[in-house]
Amino acid sequence: MPERNYEFRKRLLEVHKPNIRNYEVLAREDEIEITGDWEILIPENAGRVILTAARDLQDYFFTSMGLSLKLGKSDNIENEAENGHNKIIYITREMSRRYGQCLDTPRSYHFACTENRIVLCGYDERGAAQASYYLEDLMNFKCAPVVKKGEKSRKPLFSHRMVHSGYGLDMFPDAHLNAIAHAGMDAILVFTKDADITPHGYLDFNELVYRAEAYGIDVYAYSYLKSMKHPDDPGAEEYYENTYGKVFRKCPGLKGIVMVGESVEFPSKDPNTTGRSYLDAPGDGLPPGKPSPGWWPCEDYPQWLNLIKRIVRKYKPDADIVFWTYNWGYVDKEHRIKLIKNVPADITLLVTFEMFEQVKTGNVTSICVDYTLFFEGPGKYFASEAEAARERGIKLYTMCNTGGLTWDIGVIPYEPCPYQWMRRYSALHEAREKWGLSGLMESHHYGWWPSFISELAKWSYWSPSPSGEEILRMIAERDFGRDNADIVIDAWKAWSEGIRNYVSTNEDQYGPFRIGPSYPLVFRRGVQIISEPYAMFGGHAICGPDYVSRDNGRSSLFQFRLPVEIERLEKMREYFKKGTELLEGIYETVPERNKQDAFYMINLGKFITNCVTTTINVKKWAILKMKLLIETDETKINEYIDKMIEIGGDEIKNAEATIPLVEADSRLGWEPSMEYMTDTEHLKWKIKQVKLTIEDELPAYRSALRFNFKI
Numbered sequence: 001m002p003e004r005n006y007e008f009r010k011r012l013l014e015v016h017k018p019n020i021r022n023y024e025v026l027a028r029e030d031e032i033e034i035t036g037d038w039e040i041l042i043p044e045n046a047g048r049v050i051l052t053a054a055r056d057l058q059d060y061f062f063t064s065m066g067l068s069l070k071l072g073k074s075d076n077i078e079n080e081a082e083n084g085h086n087k088i089i090y091i092t093r094e095m096s097r098r099y100g101q102c103l104d105t106p107r108s109y110h111f112a113c114t115e116n117r118i119v120l121c122g123y124d125e126r127g128a129a130q131a132s133y134y135l136e137d138l139m140n141f142k143c144a145p146v147v148k149k150g151e152k153s154r155k156p157l158f159s160h161r162m163v164h165s166g167y168g169l170d171m172f173p174d175a176h177l178n179a180i181a182h183a184g185m186d187a188i189l190v191f192t193k194d195a196d197i198t199p200h201g202y203l204d205f206n207e208l209v210y211r212a213e214a215y216g217i218d219v220y221a222y223s224y225l226k227s228m229k230h231p232d233d234p235g236a237e238e239y240y241e242n243t244y245g246k247v248f249r250k251c252p253g254l255k256g257i258v259m260v261g262e263s264v265e266f267p268s269k270d271p272n273t274t275g276r277s278y279l280d281a282p283g284d285g286l287p288p289g290k291p292s293p294g295w296w297p298c299e300d301y302p303q304w305l306n307l308i309k310r311i312v313r314k315y316k317p318d319a320d321i322v323f324w325t326y327n328w329g330y331v332d333k334e335h336r337i338k339l340i341k342n343v344p345a346d347i348t349l350l351v352t353f354e355m356f357e358q359v360k361t362g363n364v365t366s367i368c369v370d371y372t373l374f375f376e377g378p379g380k381y382f383a384s385e386a387e388a389a390r391e392r393g394i395k396l397y398t399m400c401n402t403g404g405l406t407w408d409i410g411v412i413p414y415e416p417c418p419y420q421w422m423r424r425y426s427a428l429h430e431a432r433e434k435w436g437l438s439g440l441m442e443s444h445h446y447g448w449w450p451s452f453i454s455e456l457a458k459w460s461y462w463s464p465s466p467s468g469e470e471i472l473r474m475i476a477e478r479d480f481g482r483d484n485a486d487i488v489i490d491a492w493k494a495w496s497e498g499i500r501n502y503v504s505t506n507e508d509q510y511g512p513f514r515i516g517p518s519y520p521l522v523f524r525r526g527v528q529i530i531s532e533p534y535a536m537f538g539g540h541a542i543c544g545p546d547y548v549s550r551d552n553g554r555s556s557l558f559q560f561r562l563p564v565e566i567e568r569l570e571k572m573r574e575y576f577k578k579g580t581e582l583l584e585g586i587y588e589t590v591p592e593r594n595k596q597d598a599f600y601m602i603n604l605g606k607f608i609t610n611c612v613t614t615t616i617n618v619k620k621w622a623i624l625k626m627k628l629l630i631e632t633d634e635t636k637i638n639e640y641i642d643k644m645i646e647i648g649g650d651e652i653k654n655a656e657a658t659i660p661l662v663e664a665d666s667r668l669g670w671e672p673s674m675e676y677m678t679d680t681e682h683l684k685w686k687i688k689q690v691k692l693t694i695e696d697e698l699p700a701y702r703s704a705l706r707f708n709f710k711i
Contacts, residue, residue, distance in 0.1 A: 166447030256320025265294030498575030
């Protein structure tokens, strides 16, 4: 039975996997088994975070392990932590000197497991909750309520770790918040056009803040607020009081605000810019020759930031003011660093990790566009600004996408390429040690999906932890069975090598890789890709159907890049085919309780392979189209048309082969800001479009040769 659109949300609402217990797993001498006569105990005065975590653990035992544990309160929790029998006890450091004395970092915890007692001691309530999720993680690996005896103190290496919703744009049901907390993340982002207003309309920010607090999660506003006045303009103070000030006056529970050039550009007086919004057309109808202020490190951004900071902190004194330099990473270092030397030191600088890096492949040069995994980073743009931030003592965050997804392929839930992700984790840890990197933005509006990749990131971002290789093998054994682990790891290695053969280009990320096999093959007749009327980025907002050069002077020309990109993508496709075939080969031997998830992973591998095929076909089509439109030799014209018709036929087969993949998994083909772009309806539209092109438009073009005459 095909999944209906949005049916994937049922999976997102399932935080604990049901009935995962393997009754053949028994406690060894150095382990304990938690049984139904155990009790979960919290302090009498426990706050919402501990209470929520304890109820979650109770549900975990019931749902995943088939155990019903009593949940109770104690007015002498310190004594219970020392003497309780068959109890799981939540405390914070001020309640127990023994367990809390080693904790010095917010959200850190001490985990202690003895013969008849487990103590979850947090630096704060958020730390106790993370200890609770750690206990679940340990039992998940055992597939049993079995825990190794011993003690361990652990601390997070990054905070904040912020993500957008993967459920729907700015949609955060409790279960999704719970899953985000389980993944070790501690902040969410909400697009903000006004107080309680998102691109989709009304959202009670205070209610969201209240619900998120119960899971130990902060809420950041991602600014879509208009900035129509320069700080020197008459009435500027009042204007920004009624925008930024209004948001924090009405919603003081917000943790902070993220501001990026293209979303907040103001009428800068910097002579290097137009001084107006990119949405304001020039009066003469000609290209301006200069960037708008959102795409330049304007010399008066510090003045603007100081005004915003002063107004916001009037209502939220500790508000985290996050300034993102994403839009002008292409600008020379001198101008960018000059800006960082002048921004207020008590804000946070957010710098994208891998963007704008020039990558040489053969005899061509490409640029890392937003956002990609194929280059792990850091890029020179990030390194230069990170160093400047360190010198000034400015708090540093990065946009790194380690929630598991980038813009490499726009309509998938995550990129299943663990070894490349681990390379990025290592680079991020080096940046933490070298430049003081402290916070991570782990997704943009394409959202976050719980996966083995986000699980791998969680382990990497807490200390101490086993190595990435060790965790990956533990995941493979748990999810596919011990006998299959080597093959699974080989499959993941193939996929990881595959993504390293990806090429990050604007043409592809705003084209075939944005939506995959529903992307059209356009000859001369323009088309309008169908989209949902309620999509934030509907129509052609972030995906154009005409595959043409987007050269910007920072990479090799389009016509030189295309053949090299085709060659690399053909390698990428072979790696993804190999990984998928390896997993398919062991599918029947996967434990029954894990087969559904294994199926989704195999299906994802097939979908990615088909996305690569589409992009290869689009590039081949583009080369032939450019040749055809200037060719005057009739023989070659016929040859090019024949090849284009052949490509069109292959692409129709590719789209047809994709239909069962998206029907089996409704998350494929969807992205929160675009909604569905590659479901069955869109794929059938694409098939129809290509048929019209190769059966009507190209033959009509060929028929015009009859009007030529030989001299």
